[in-house]
Amino acid sequence: MEKLNANNQNVDINLVIEQVQAGDKQAYTHIIRRYQQQIFLYCYYLLKNREEAEDAAQEIFIKGLEHIDQFVPAVSFSAWLYKIAQNHCTDLLKRNTRTFKSFIQYKLNLKQQPIHEYTNLIHELLDQLTLKDRQILLLRSLEDYNYEEIATIMGLKSSTIRKRYERLRKKLINYNEKGGKQIEHSFKPGR
């Protein structure tokens, strides 16, 4: 995990960022290597589809590269990257048809890929949460961010994040005890 306090990895990443900002685009591969797994999983658990998640992760890294000149180390680079990821995934999810399609794909894939046996439970639990809450839990899980860091990424107050985290925690525990599954989709009507 990358924190504000300088550790070796952080120093390296900062050097890489400077290199990329100075025009060495190829150095950006180090950044992709460092964050690809987490950014992919973040997208995967939001979009519920491996192919779309890989696609989204690539687009997020491309956006990062395109705007790397705007990055200032006031926040950690990973937080900056997750902010892009958050906006990008939310954008994809709000295009309703897409949600619908990935939902079908996800449902139909359940039985066909062994990986789904592992992720099925996670998807089901995450399905109980609102998009924002899912993002909070994923940021906490993948990067162990604290409330303040999550608040910076999501553009909310850290007290809001804390409250939401408490709520989602209770909701998940409650769900586990109660059981239940909801299936819902919607898409844009045709004219």
Add this chain to the structure above:
Amino acid sequence: MSTHLNPEDKEIEHLQKLIRNTPIQVDLMDRTMERYSNMKTRRYKHSNSRSKRVRNAFFGTSTALVMAFILVVSTGFISPTMAASLKQVPGMNSIFQLAGDIGLQTADEKGLLSKPNLSDTHDGLTLSVPEVMFDGTRVSIALERQTTDKRFLNTELPLLLDDLILSINGEDIHSYAPANTSNSIDPYTIPGKNSNSTIIQFSDLRNQGGKPFPDKFNLTVSMPVSGIKQPFKIEIPVEKNTKNNLVFTPSLKRKYSNIDYTLEKVELTPITTSITTRIKLPTNSKISSLPFLEYEIYDDKGKQLKSISSNGWSATDGNVLITDSRFEPFTSLPKSITIKVDKVILRKDDKSKFELDKDGNPKIEYFPDLEITYPINP
């Protein structure tokens, strides 16, 4: 954040660990860099022709409009009714008219909606509700943004909202959901006429064990926006805009393999066609073992209605699934309706992709044994 964890947090901690250790490895480096360089080249090539394309499209549209108008006038084919409707020029500004399905367009044309003109303003951003429709099967709310502040303009309106919290007569909307289940009433948004507008829609779960929305209620929509301290709050008086909805409870049953299927309810309003279906499997089978089923609805002449939304719920590992599916309205009352059940076909070589037909639409497979034709006798 305090790293102190409650004892009950062990479950959450376990979940976090599962998420972190998901056994899917990706290698995106080469693909990403390749895409980046391809994109740069393509973008450069396209940048010159874009404004021209937009202009052409604009002229194309206006020419078509002018021609249609001339045609009507020059043939002298203007009946009194038509003259009246031309005078109204319906929906030049209406979000329902420009962005809604046929049902919402009908609501605008027939006045089956209310135009409350309510708004809330904070920090130079105004959110307003110009149109509201409730026909007993769905609530549709047009939402618009007015601002000159760039902070609030760099994203589409639905993305600006951090959340959509609804309450009815001061009570959390979730109190209308079926008790003691995880089934919930979730609003969703569809694109509006432009990036400054959207339509929020949701329905009650009366057919799935929840409380029906009253015919008349005060709906409070609370919308937190990043960077603004207070959430936007708009209290909207909602009143059922349709009278005499046609409600049928056919309870018609069909069976295929181990699937017991029932058409429980059909509700026809001038705005929406809504059906409630029940799938039941033998006691030891799970709904999750089924492929994802879709419903299609046709009139007696074989004309298909477009889908608006659907939602269903089944208990974990349960064997019963009740689904509400909503479609556009029938323009005239059909003698009968036919409801078909289908599933989407996946590609054999890659199960994560749809099998597409020659037009690029996902291929589907019908269950002829589950087809139901129901005569409409009001």
